[in-house]
Amino acid sequence: MTAQALWTAFCTIVLREIRRFTRIWPQTLLPPAVTMTLYFIIFGNLIGSRIGEMGGFDYMQFIVPGLIMMAVITSSYANVVSSFFSMKFQRSIEELLVSPVPNWTILAGYVAGGMARGLGIGLIVTLLSLAFTRLAIHNLPMVVLTVFLTSALFSLGGFINAMLATKFDDISIVPTFVLTPLTYLGGVFYSIDMLPSFWQGVSMINPILYMVNGFRYGILGVSDVNPFVSLGMILFFIVLLAAIALRMLSRGKGIRH
């Protein structure tokens, strides 16, 4: 395929993904907006006012970057895992498999689709947060880089989950039992300085901690970890998961007999 044809194929996949999640917006766009608003009201306003400052900022300001990141992570992951698995389930994935689109373009298209939803949700949650607090951005390139790369990473994770899944239960196991605990324990609601040293060490092996703190650094200028280490970690996992996903695609894992 020519570069122009590849670009058309890539855009086709991305537009189809955007069409899908906007068509079912009450399932895709509305729930995170409602959930995050509740977090802002309950944790930020009601409980936060009794907690006081954290990391030199009031509690609402402290949790906003983590909550935005949480919404980006779950939405990026959910978009790709549910869309790709549905295509597998309905066998409409065969439309792509018979076409000349190379595997890397298929992967890039799905990841970009996941990012479109993840970043869209991130924007919605950011705008909602402005109703509760003021966000002064400390380092814009860091904010943009962290959120884009994190969204790409979890879109890749969703893709691999969908490739491996054989039934609908399989696409909810990882978000429920892996992603949610790691996100909650990734410093969204607290600074790991508050933890005993043992649990601080344990927290350091949680990759989501690096993403939340990298993003928090970009917005507030404070972080539990070196922000450049955060970026390095995200990039490392992106390369690793992309390699795994491409390998699975070329072997036809779960999609070719």
Add this chain to the structure above:
Amino acid sequence: MTYALEIEGLVKSYADGFQALKGIDLQVREGDFFALLGPNGAGKSTTLGIVSSLVNKSGGQVRVFGHDIDTELSSAKVNLGVVPQEFNFNQFEKVMDIVTTQAGYYGIPLKQARISAEKYLKKLGLWDKRDTPSRMLSGGMKRRLMIARALVHEPRLLILDEPTAGVDIELRRSMWQFLEEMNRQGTTIILTTHYLEEAEALCKHIAIIDHGEIIRHTSKRELLQQLSVETFVLDTEQSLDQPPVLDGFHCSINDDGALEADVAKGQGLNALFVELENKGIKVMSMRTKANRLEELFVRMVEDNARGEAGQGKVTA
């Protein structure tokens, strides 16, 4: 000679040791209308699945218009349109979106894709349904949608895996006409079907596959010439309760009350009419029974099964 499809020594083995294809060879000429026939589980869909990249092969070579699927997969796929046996489109997407999205996968820009989609949706009688979600279509419409989707990038080789399964007779005939027109315009067509009448009506060449092996690969004409007896259906002026006893011809009455007469190779039809005249039977119209291929197919598959059973006895 240009071949639309060349298959050499194609093997498909599964992890449990089952061998679905045992090294088949097959050639389909450009412009041909080709039928791949066989009983359920013979290996038809596996063969077509490998050609269309939906099934991984275990060995052998496949070339589409000279492009090897191992080394030039993209070029091979550009030439290929696939209509699978089962519905495999997103049930929530609209008809137009399904077809234009497929065109996009082939690198066709949206504007051009819409023109091509309109052309095929109109030809297949689906234009009025272009904004309908695909799940709302009838079974026949869904089959036609899959044909429109497979043609939107104008492939040179169209593969149809049981395209008229579950389709009523009227629609089946209109689909035949459409496919014949496509073939006349230069598209090579390969189909699998359980309706042998369909293969007999449409195809120029036929291969019969059984237990993962090609047991016959020839032209339809040559295949039909093997029939030693041909059956004619005769509508008589007066209905007959009993089949007449004719010298040299076996006769029977079919379910519709028409007379069927078996005419062996070398027997002239004149002799049949003389016999009927002698019995005072007036024939109003006559046609050949349209299951000649079916008779041959059943015979070949049975012969093959007997041969395998025989081999089993020897090796046991």
